[in-house]
Amino acid sequence: MLKHTKQESALLDPSAGIRSKSARLSQRPLHLMILPALLLIIIYSYGPILGVVIAFQDFNPALGIFHSPFHGLENFRYVLDLPGSIQVVKNTLIIAVMKLIVGLIVPIAVALLLNEVRKELFKRSVQTLIYLPHFLSWIILGGILIDILSPSNGIVNDLLKWFGFDPVYFLGSNEWFRYVLVISDVWKEFGFNTIVYLAALTGINPALYEAAVIDGAGRWKQTLYVTLPGMAPIIILTSTLALGQVLNAGFDQVFNLYSPQVYETGDIIDTFVYRIGIVDAQYGVATAVGLFKSVVSLTLLSVSYFLAYRLANYRIF
């Protein structure tokens, strides 16, 4: 990921002797520019990282971080013994993986279809409409979903009734809740991701299509042998990077849609931490769960960035 900076520095250092005048400019202003941001990030990002000692304490807010008694791995043991804690990890993985798969396929398919459209105005209108939900918060969308999925007077159930089905309590049913999460998440994000893939499509060399046509390929064969291979790098990139997100099943969304009835299938690590930590005020235990998640996430992110670097030559900068 950051590997190239090392390589780059190795490449650039020999040129140190022939530096231009600009290189002799003082570097002090550069340090000075970074300083405010650095201070803030040390306090508000690295401060909390040091704060994870709470995970190993019998934390008492009155005593604070510095005086609360240590009790080793007790918090972790406590969580493992909690009924449902394994289920929470399972839910997180299931929901996240379902979202990743559907969320990968839909935008690719839509980008391919949109790429076939010749009318610029139509293409742009579709793009504008489909990424609208991306910019709305889960509060707004949650409010909308709660209304349209309501079993008594929601429009979705009105439709079901009209077709002769029984009304379904989508947000209160363990059978349906995960599907609601996946579908609404994909509905929110596919438009935005479609644009990323469309951008990749415009980068494909038109000469390849001409060559394919001369070889007698129709549109379908062109899609199969030119377009899809052309998209392969970006598909590999997004899917490897998605791997690092596998413990993030979407706090904002779940938190605003779930209820105790669907804890069984819908409770994820982040909402679990919220309830233990903020609602029940068991700070040590909540921090322990959070730490577990952070460590696993860091590992997954490192692996995914490494894979993205190897497979798609991706670098952060």
Next chain:
Amino acid sequence: MIERDTFGRRLFFGSNYLFLTILSIMCILPLVHVLAISFSSSAAASAGMVKLWPVDFTLSSYEYVLEKKEFFRAILVTLERVVIGLSVNMVLTVLVAYPLSKEIHKFRGRTIYSWVFVFTMLFNGGLIPLYMTVKYTGILDSVWALVLPGAVPVFNVILLLNFFRGLPKEMEEAAFMDGAGHWTTLWKIYVPMSLPALATITLFATVGHWNSWFDGLIFMNSPDHYPLQSYLQTIVIVKNFTISNLDNLKMLAEIDERTFKAAQIFLGALPILMVYPFLQRFFMKGIVLGSVKE
């Protein structure tokens, strides 16, 4: 390219246009439905008569929302947050992106600084330690609790520094020859040349601040200090709608909760709905910037 206009091809085109049209409509239909409810009479809404067009058109739910003190207070908090948060975000983003966009022989600290910033994207202390930090630094229950923990948007920094790297080096060299220092170069050359990128991350930061709700919920002790989305969370999602005084009670008799919620949902989304189509040109560039790299 000459393509034969076969029947199959025309069929594909027709169904493709149809499918994409339906897809686009499905993305805005729920919003249209809620909008229709907000303009309908409560009787029609609760009877389930409202589909995509208001029934018994009325503005009463909007009148009610706009007369609510809490709603206005929440909007003011959000505006304060957007203005302060956006300024802090933008200043820091530019100030961090410039040095980090330098080559290593021009800025020796670059690699280590980059790591320090990027690491915060990979690992964090989690909810409780963050809460404790905010508490210990004494900014709980103030707008700074909503601004400072996210003061440096590292993702935006990366977008901007990648953009900075793409700028022609000659401009910078010429400025240095003329005796300009780093501050002048940043302000007179980099910033004016990066307006599309800056517009993109301004939009990202604004939408981020406008849409944030969770920090308001946990860092503000009193609901009076909630920004709009946190306030909406308690009204629209949590259903703990309490009737505080007799006046409200009378109003409620006339206005169904459903139309009232719909009005607030729509008002909460309105600013975003208004800005995003105009700025799409910019963030198309911004997204491409972040995803496809040479």
